[in-house]
Amino acid sequence: MKNLSLHITEKGEDKSDIPEKINNLAQVLHHSTKPNQHILVYTDGSTETRKRKSKNSGYGIYITTSTHTPIFLDGGTVRSDGNNFIAEMAAATVVIKALPPDRTMTMYIDSMATIQALRQGPVRNESASRCKAGPGNHSSGQH
Amino acid sequence: MLHVKSHDGLERPEQRGNDKADKIAKKLMNQAETLEPLPYFITAEEKFLAFHKDTLITDNIRT
Numbered sequence: 001m002k003n004l005s006l007h008i009t010e011k012g013e014d015k016s017d018i019p020e021k022i023n024n025l026a027q028v029l030h031h032s033t034k035p036n037q038h039i040l041v042y043t044d045g046s047t048e049t050r051k052r053k054s055k056n057s058g059y060g061i062y063i064t065t066s067t068h069t070p071i072f073l074d075g076g077t078v079r080s081d082g083n084n085f086i087a088e089m090a091a092a093t094v095v096i097k098a099l100p101p102d103r104t105m106t107m108y109i110d111s112m113a114t115i116q117a118l119r120q121g122p123v124r125n126e127s128a129s130r131c132k133a134g135p136g137n138h139s140s141g142q143h
Numbered sequence: 144m145l146h147v148k149s150h151d152g153l154e155r156p157e158q159r160g161n162d163k164a165d166k167i168a169k170k171l172m173n174q175a176e177t178l179e180p181l182p183y184f185i186t187a188e189e190k191f192l193a194f195h196k197d198t199l200i201t202d203n204i205r206t
Contacts, residue, residue, distance in 0.1 A: 005196045015182035042160035044149070046168035048176065055180040058171030060164035068156050075167040077175035078184045081198055087168070090184050097186075108157050110149035110165075118144060 018090060021076050025061070025098035028072050035102040038066045041095050042108045045087025047080055055079050057087035061095060088114040 033039060040063065047057040060075035076094070080086035088111040096118075099105055109115050147157045149165060175181070183199050185192065193200040 006193060006200075008191055008193050011185055011190055011192050014184065014186045016184040016186075017181075018184045018186055040156075040160065042147070042157070042164040044161060044164035044168045046165065046172040048172060054176045054178065056172075056175035056178055058168045058173070058175050060167030060169075060171065062160050062163040062167070064160065068160075073163060073167060075164075075171045077171050077178065077181060079181040081201075083201060086184065086201060087172075091164070091168070093184075093186060107144045108147040108160055109144060110147050110161055112146055115144050115146055 016078060017076060018078070018094060021094045022097045025072065025074075025094055026100065029063075029098060029103060030100055032071050033065075033100075033103055035100075037103055039071065039103060039105045040064045040066060040068070040108070041105050043088065043091035043095060044110060045080075045084050045089075045091055047082060047084035047087055049082060049084070052082055055081050057084060059087045059091035059094075061091050063095075085111070085113055085117075089117065092118060 029039075042062040043060065045057055045059045048054075056077050057080035058075060058077055061072065062070070063072040064070050076090065078087055078090040088109065092107065092109060092114055095105070095107065145157070147161045149161055151158055153159050153162055185199075
C-alpha cells in the first residue's frame with residue numbers, strides 16, 4: 001500500500017491574522033455605525049491561478065452605509081494553496097464575526113460557492129464530536 | 144446575502160462595491176505573493192484538521 005503522508009490533528013489556535021482583523025473591523029463598525037443601522041458589505045477574494053508564485057491569496061472588504069457612503073475599505077492576506085474559495089470565505093468570515101449584534105447588513109459576494117457554504121452553516125457539532133483524535137491528539141494513517 | 148456578478152460594469156452601486164473589494168483583494172494578493180506561506184486560517188474549520196504533508200486538506204479527503 002502506498003503511504004499518502006496523511007495526518008489528522010485536533011484544531012489548535014488560529015495563528016493567522018484573521019482574529020486580529022475581526023477585532024479591528026469590530027472596533028470600526030462599533031464606532032462608525034449606530035445601533036440598528038443597516039450597512040452594505042462587499043467582499044472578494046483574489047488568487048493567482050495561472051502563474052502562481054506563492055501559497056497566499058488576498059481578500060478585500062468594502063463597507064458602506066445604506067446610502068453608499070464609505071465606512072471601511074481594507075482587506076488581508078490568507079494562505080489558500082491556490083484555492084480562491086478560502087480567500088472568499090476569509091473575507092466573509094471577518095465581516096460576519098465583526099458585525100456588532102445590534103447592526104444588520106446586506107452582503108454582496110461574487111462567489112456562489114461561498115454564498116451556498118455560508119447559507120449551509122457549520123458542520124453540526126454532533127457530527128464533529130463523533131470523531132476522536134488518536135493518541136496525543138495526532139494520528140497518521142497509511143492507505 | 145446576495146450574489147453580484149463580477150467584472151460586469153460599474154453602473155449599479157453593487158457593481159461598484161464589488162469592484163472596490165476586487166481591487167483591494169488583487170492589490171493584497173500581489174503583496175502576498177512575495178511572502179512566505181502564511182499560517183492557515185482555521186477559525187471556521189471543523190474540530191479536526193487533515194493534512195497531506197504540510198498542506199491542509201480543505202476539500203473532500205477522498206478526492
